Amino acid sequence: MTTPPTAGATPVEDIRVLLVDDQDLFREGVRVIVDAQPGMRVVGTAADGLQSIEVADQTDPDVVLMDLRMPEMDGVEATRQLLAPERAARRARVLRVVVLTTFDLDDRAAAAIRHGASGFLLKDTTPQQLAEAIRTVAAGNAVLAPTDLTRLLDRTFATPTEPPPPYLALTEKEREIFTAVARGLSNSEVAAVVHLSESTVKTHVGAILRKLGLRDRVQIVVFAHDHRLLG
Numbered sequence: 001m002t003t004p005p006t007a008g009a010t011p012v013e014d015i016r017v018l019l020v021d022d023q024d025l026f027r028e029g030v031r032v033i034v035d036a037q038p039g040m041r042v043v044g045t046a047a048d049g050l051q052s053i054e055v056a057d058q059t060d061p062d063v064v065l066m067d068l069r070m071p072e073m074d075g076v077e078a079t080r081q082l083l084a085p086e087r088a089a090r091r092a093r094v095l096r097v098v099v100l101t102t103f104d105l106d107d108r109a110a111a112a113i114r115h116g117a118s119g120f121l122l123k124d125t126t127p128q129q130l131a132e133a134i135r136t137v138a139a140g141n142a143v144l145a146p147t148d149l150t151r152l153l154d155r156t157f158a159t160p161t162e163p164p165p166p167y168l169a170l171t172e173k174e175r176e177i178f179t180a181v182a183r184g185l186s187n188s189e190v191a192a193v194v195h196l197s198e199s200t201v202k203t204h205v206g207a208i209l210r211k212l213g214l215r216d217r218v219q220i221v222v223f224a225h226d227h228r229l230l231g
Helices: 024-035 049-059 075-082 107-114 127-138 146-153 172-182 187-194 198-212 217-226
Strands: 015-020 040-046 063-067 096-101 120-122
Touching (some): 015 024, 015 127, 024 040, 024 127, 049 063, 049 075, 063 075, 063 127, 075 096, 096 127, 107 120, 107 146, 107 217, 120 127, 146 217, 172 187, 172 217, 187 198
Parallel strands (some): 015 063, 096 120
16 A cells, blocks of 8 residues: 655655666666665666766766776766766756776776766675665765775875865864864764754855865865875
């Protein structure tokens, strides 16, 4: 028996997913898994990075599951183009990218994250882990721990630079929250550390992202790593 929706309640829209992989069998297998999950559905598929850009423009997904190694255009370049500021400004929905790889410490995954991807998954992940990752990035969070992300970024060459003026312009409280987020604390955990309400912390995180021109919490970790702000 299906329970009718509460009168006046706004229906929760499904998370829209785009699958990008050059292997038909893998792509269709992931489609079956995603479509079987409550609250999400596949709105398009693509066999290479170039095609993914066209399909993303047509289907307006929330989350892209992006293979890294593909013909025509690889997943790194496709991620860069999909998340480019000028393209993001034309998009009605916030787009998140999760890259898929067969290697745990993949240099291409690190490059995709630097271009704005929200993390990576190994291709042998379980259906439950895949579904949870989709929900996690759709909510604006990362799909790998900051310690794992830092370990991955350490494998790719990036010359440390001085913090830019926008970081220096952050308030003392904003820097304290920035550091806590960069270390992987959730909003509730940050709130306990800085003695603020969770809603106030969320407001501060939003202000930090705007001031630094960052997309999400993953990019705070990357920013902190590249400018050696965690010691």
